[in-house]
Amino acid sequence: MIRKTAAVWAGKATGALSRITGRGGGTTLPGDVARAIDPRILTKLSQDLTKGSIVITGTNGKTTTARLITWLLEGAGYRVVSNRAGANLIFGATAAAINTAGPDGRLRADWGVFEIDEASLPKAVEEIRPKATLVLNLFRDQLDRYGELESIAKKIESALSALPDGSTAILNADDPRVAEIGLGLKKPPLWYGLDDTSVAARELPHAADARTCPKCGASLHFEAVYVGHDGVYECPNHDFARPKPKITAKHIKLEGFDRLTTDIDHTHIEIPLGGLYNTYNVLAAFAAARTLGLDATYISERLRAFRAAFGRQERLEFRGRHLNLVLSKNPAGFNETVRTAVDLAKGTCFLIGLNDRKADGTDVSWIWDVDFEHLKGKAKVVVPAGNRAHDMAVRLKYADVKAEPPETDPGAALDSLIKATSEGDTAHLLCTYTAMLDLRAELVRRGWAKPYWKT
Amino acid sequence: MKKTFTVGWLYPDLMNIYGDRGNILTLLKRAEWRGFDAKLVELGRGTIKRMEEVDVFFFGGGQDREQALVYEDLLEFKQPPLEQAVNNGAMVLAVCGGYQLLGHYYQTAEGEKFPGIGMIDVRTEAGKKRFIGDVVIDTEIETLNPKTLVGFENHSGRTFLGPKARPLGKTRLGYGNNGSDGMEGCLQGTVLGTYLHGSLLPKNPHLADYLIRNALIRHGVDELSPLDDSVELAAHERILSRAQHH
Numbered sequence: 001m002i003r004k005t006a007a008v009w010a011g012k013a014t015g016a017l018s019r020i021t022g023r024g025g026g027t028t029l030p031g032d033v034a035r036a037i038d039p040r041i042l043t044k045l046s047q048d049l050t051k052g053s054i055v056i057t058g059t060n061g062k063t064t065t066a067r068l069i070t071w072l073l074e075g076a077g078y079r080v081v082s083n084r085a086g087a088n089l090i091f092g093a094t095a096a097a098i099n100t101a102g103p104d105g106r107l108r109a110d111w112g113v114f115e116i117d118e119a120s121l122p123k124a125v126e127e128i129r130p131k132a133t134l135v136l137n138l139f140r141d142q143l144d145r146y147g148e149l150e151s152i153a154k155k156i157e158s159a160l161s162a163l164p165d166g167s168t169a170i171l172n173a174d175d176p177r178v179a180e181i182g183l184g185l186k187k188p189p190l191w192y193g194l195d196d197t198s199v200a201a202r203e204l205p206h207a208a209d210a211r212t213c214p215k216c217g218a219s220l221h222f223e224a225v226y227v228g229h230d231g232v233y234e235c236p237n238h239d240f241a242r243p244k245p246k247i248t249a250k251h252i253k254l255e256g257f258d259r260l261t262t263d264i265d266h267t268h269i270e271i272p273l274g275g276l277y278n279t280y281n282v283l284a285a286f287a288a289a290r291t292l293g294l295d296a297t298y299i300s301e302r303l304r305a306f307r308a309a310f311g312r313q314e315r316l317e318f319r320g321r322h323l324n325l326v327l328s329k330n331p332a333g334f335n336e337t338v339r340t341a342v343d344l345a346k347g348t349c350f351l352i353g354l355n356d357r358k359a360d361g362t363d364v365s366w367i368w369d370v371d372f373e374h375l376k377g378k379a380k381v382v383v384p385a386g387n388r389a390h391d392m393a394v395r396l397k398y399a400d401v402k403a404e405p406p407e408t409d410p411g412a413a414l415d416s417l418i419k420a421t422s423e424g425d426t427a428h429l430l431c432t433y434t435a436m437l438d439l440r441a442e443l444v445r446r447g448w449a450k451p452y453w454k455t
Numbered sequence: 456m457k458k459t460f461t462v463g464w465l466y467p468d469l470m471n472i473y474g475d476r477g478n479i480l481t482l483l484k485r486a487e488w489r490g491f492d493a494k495l496v497e498l499g500r501g502t503i504k505r506m507e508e509v510d511v512f513f514f515g516g517g518q519d520r521e522q523a524l525v526y527e528d529l530l531e532f533k534q535p536p537l538e539q540a541v542n543n544g545a546m547v548l549a550v551c552g553g554y555q556l557l558g559h560y561y562q563t564a565e566g567e568k569f570p571g572i573g574m575i576d577v578r579t580e581a582g583k584k585r586f587i588g589d590v591v592i593d594t595e596i597e598t599l600n601p602k603t604l605v606g607f608e609n610h611s612g613r614t615f616l617g618p619k620a621r622p623l624g625k626t627r628l629g630y631g632n633n634g635s636d637g638m639e640g641c642l643q644g645t646v647l648g649t650y651l652h653g654s655l656l657p658k659n660p661h662l663a664d665y666l667i668r669n670a671l672i673r674h675g676v677d678e679l680s681p682l683d684d685s686v687e688l689a690a691h692e693r694i695l696s697r698a699q700h701h
Contacts, residue, residue, distance in 0.1 A: 363653070365653045367477075391690050394686055394687050
């Protein structure tokens, strides 16, 4: 008990220090410090929760989905602890619990909502012992850090097999690799999936990964493709097929980055989020919220007033331009944001920010799997930015997209955008994680945005 | 009539993990910009259609699961026409998994040997540490200008060259073939193997042109018209200058 309190205090002090010294929001370091003092701190704090926890993992959509679930739980009067700032390693989850704990070392909250990096899932599930575990999708992402998709899938598999009794796995039936994991579980998972072929494509994009049958190796046949390799699929030899989802989203209508409507499980949903990828996030959050005991009518009402997480889809005004910041970090995600910006939002001005720091992935070859060709003839202004702006400039050249000169400095990139656009224009800033942080920091410095840990 | 230039992409669905499409696009665009009728032939499992028309083959990397499927198909279908095409002067660029599969074998940590098709005199053994990061090499290809090649590697295989293969270059930054002899890649006849992706050709337009030119010599093309490569070479230069700060 004393050890737990000491760990909480040390963690809290670290967090305060890191904010004062301007090193960021103290979103992970307090976790490091507290875990050094008490390695079981996260388990102990999780046991303080009156209701329990949910853990969310997957390549894309973790932050938005976690934020949706938190939004729903908080609106229902629960006290929620969550790792908000995209700090999704075990240290980030620990830090979130520490920051919410009281001076007596007790965590006074009802629910824990933790987004967890795929590779950290086994550890997180073991320590947190969640009521529900949500797996959104498995796309190719940051091969330099994680290794191949297969090793990540194995980790998720081992985590889900070790879930405690009474814990539910909530899985995306549309993702072949997630389905393969779920079909092997002893306790059947809760499957969800889209059910509206009017928003589907027929062919897989270049960025698709899991295209072969896990049993016989034949190429999967896709009847509908929604996002990346997520869709309705079956093995031509009938060895494997998409599990039938229990919770589905039908009648999907997308209005740019502004709004989407859909019917989930006979409940009409309307939410100020755009893009097909967000339909998946909303569907996943709905399935999770129902599992945690929330009422469908309440969910529908509460979602109407939702606000997105920083940089996931954030609106800012900058010298008369309307900026739309959209995190785009891997081929599947980037293809969706490009598609939404061009087709649905009719965007013509872009800044594409590519960094290769650890959090972005140090290997940038994935940009060749993104269909930037979609910008051809539609984009009037494209500014390649980030510390790998030069690679982005080459990518755009080979996509026949006319671009401004590459700008590695975030300030210079913003200035270039201002120079190339006019007042009243909307510019879509599609950026990898730290490229987004850099641009935002520059906008904060110039007085056009608030620091991210205050959003 | 326009002269054609044909790229053959071996297993675009299965062996396409590290942005390999960048290599394909670079070959096609650079031929197209010079007035060639650039064509892509996708060579998935079970097909050998139009392999004899291909000027440059590209063979990328895949995950273990896919690589096993590909090996079966290579033996059953692709090997004879591929060898035929190479004998007729077609060029081959093989990266990572493709590089390993064209060699004699891949030996796992447990000592199990997976045979390759033995087109190039190289063998690969599994290593413990994964080699991941930027790579800069000084190439042994005399006609290349600049002399450097830049890319990104991510492999645990250690590849060793036999007497018939010569290295593509010496590593200035990164691990290369095996992390011990300072060499990267291999050249053997018209086959070029390497661990560099990133993608390789977009940031090394001179290597892309080397492949195009050498494949087209047999069709009576001896010079390629120059292109403005300032955007590509600026990206190349960025990696070189970062290498100096390592």
